[in-house]
Amino acid sequence: MAKVAPDPSDGLPAMEAQEWAADKHAALRRYLDISHAARRKFLMAGGAAYFELFSGPGRLFLKGTNQFIDGSPLVAHLEATRTRTNFTNIYLADEQQTFCSAVETRLKRLGASPTTHPLRSEPAAKRIAKQLRPDALNVGFLDPYNLGDLPLSIFETFAPLQRIDLLVHVSAMDLARALPGSMKAKSAPLDRFAPGWRDAVSGLQAGVEARGRIIEYWLGRIRALGFKDARVWNLIRGPNNQPLYWLVLVAKHELATQFWDEISKPPQTSLF
Numbered sequence: 581m582a583k584v585a586p587d588p589s590d591g592l593p594a595m596e597a598q599e600w601a602a603d604k605h606a607a608l609r610r611y612l613d614i615s616h617a618a619r620r621k622f623l624m625a626g627g628a629a630y631f632e633l634f635s636g637p638g639r640l641f642l643k644g645t646n647q648f649i650d651g652s653p654l655v656a657h658l659e660a661t662r663t664r665t666n667f668t669n670i671y672l673a674d675e676q677q678t679f680c681s682a683v684e685t686r687l688k689r690l691g692a693s694p695t696t697h698p699l700r701s702e703p704a705a706k707r708i709a710k711q712l713r714p715d716a717l718n719v720g721f722l723d724p725y726n727l728g729d730l731p732l733s734i735f736e737t738f739a740p741l742q743r744i745d746l747l748v749h750v751s752a753m754d755l756a757r758a759l760p761g762s763m764k765a766k767s768a769p770l771d772r773f774a775p776g777w778r779d780a781v782s783g784l785q786a787g788v789e790a791r792g793r794i795i796e797y798w799l800g801r802i803r804a805l806g807f808k809d810a811r812v813w814n815l816i817r818g819p820n821n822q823p824l825y826w827l828v829l830v831a832k833h834e835l836a837t838q839f840w841d842e843i844s845k846p847p848q849t850s851l852f
Contacts, residue, residue: 582595582725583595583596590639590686592682593679595637595641596641597641599642599643600818601640601649605652607747608655608656611747613659616665619665619717622743623665626713626714626715626716626743628665628719629716629718630657630667630669630718630721631671631672631708631718631721632652632720633674633724635672635679635683636679637678638654638686638687639654651683654690656721661691670695671712672695672696675700675701680696680698684696695711701734705737709737709740709741714742716743717743718743718745719747720738720744721746722734724749727770728770730748732775733772735807739806745829745830745833747828749825749826749828752826753822756791759786759791763778763781763786774798775801776801795826807830808832808833809829809830810828810831811828814827
């Protein structure tokens with residue numbers, strides 16, 4: 581569990597984050613910026629919704645520092661405000677009630693009206709999916725605490741919606757840590773993340789090739805649900821060149837792919 585400390589700016593809880601959290605938020609901000617013209621068209625019709633399943637309290641402090649920064653829900657709202665394409669609905673979930681209360685308070689102070697759900701990711705996805713309008717433009721930002729919190733069932737829940745695009749961060753570190761033990765165990769959190777993954781790595785050791793096979797298999801399972809695109813755009817590395825997380829776009833419309841191509845580097849030829 582991440583550390584929590586009060587934010588001096590408002591006294592509400594803030595969650596500890598690694599230094600690369602700002603990079604994740606920069607990618608989210610760029611995507612919302614470049615897609616704002618499309619979002620404006622939907623604001624005059626079915627609306628545009630934003631949601632998260634792991635919202636946190638809305639503010640973060642970087643590990644080993646006294647630096648506090650906005651969390652992704654505030655980043656998203658402020659960017660939409662800057663381009664005058666505010667979301668018609670914001671749905672946020674976190675399993676910690678205190679985090680839901682904090683992020684709701686912070687967003688209301690900024691003029692937003694979020695709906696929060698103190699639930700784990702799977703039931704939260706089902707609850708939010710029912711609230712999303714089928715004629716709206718729906719954007720989700722998924723930054724799970726670990727791979728076990730990102731079951732394939734989440735993508736199954738959102739798959740029926742025709743206008744939904746997901747920006748997903750998949751922890752390379754968590755996969756590297758979990759894989760050796762998972763390959764020896766009869767059941768593991770990876771079974772929720774990518775059901776059937778064991779067949780994809782049959783005969784391999786718990787190394788680079790096996791991890792790549794699992795991610796490719798996982799992406800294939802998502803595409804099979806009807807998403808037009810599901811691919812890794814970047815493997816983000818740390819200061820010591822260690823793999824940190826994959827930045828993944830899961831898109832229902834080719835326009836989202838075009839947006840992401842404009843703001844990101846060309847897709848990697850290798851997952852590692």
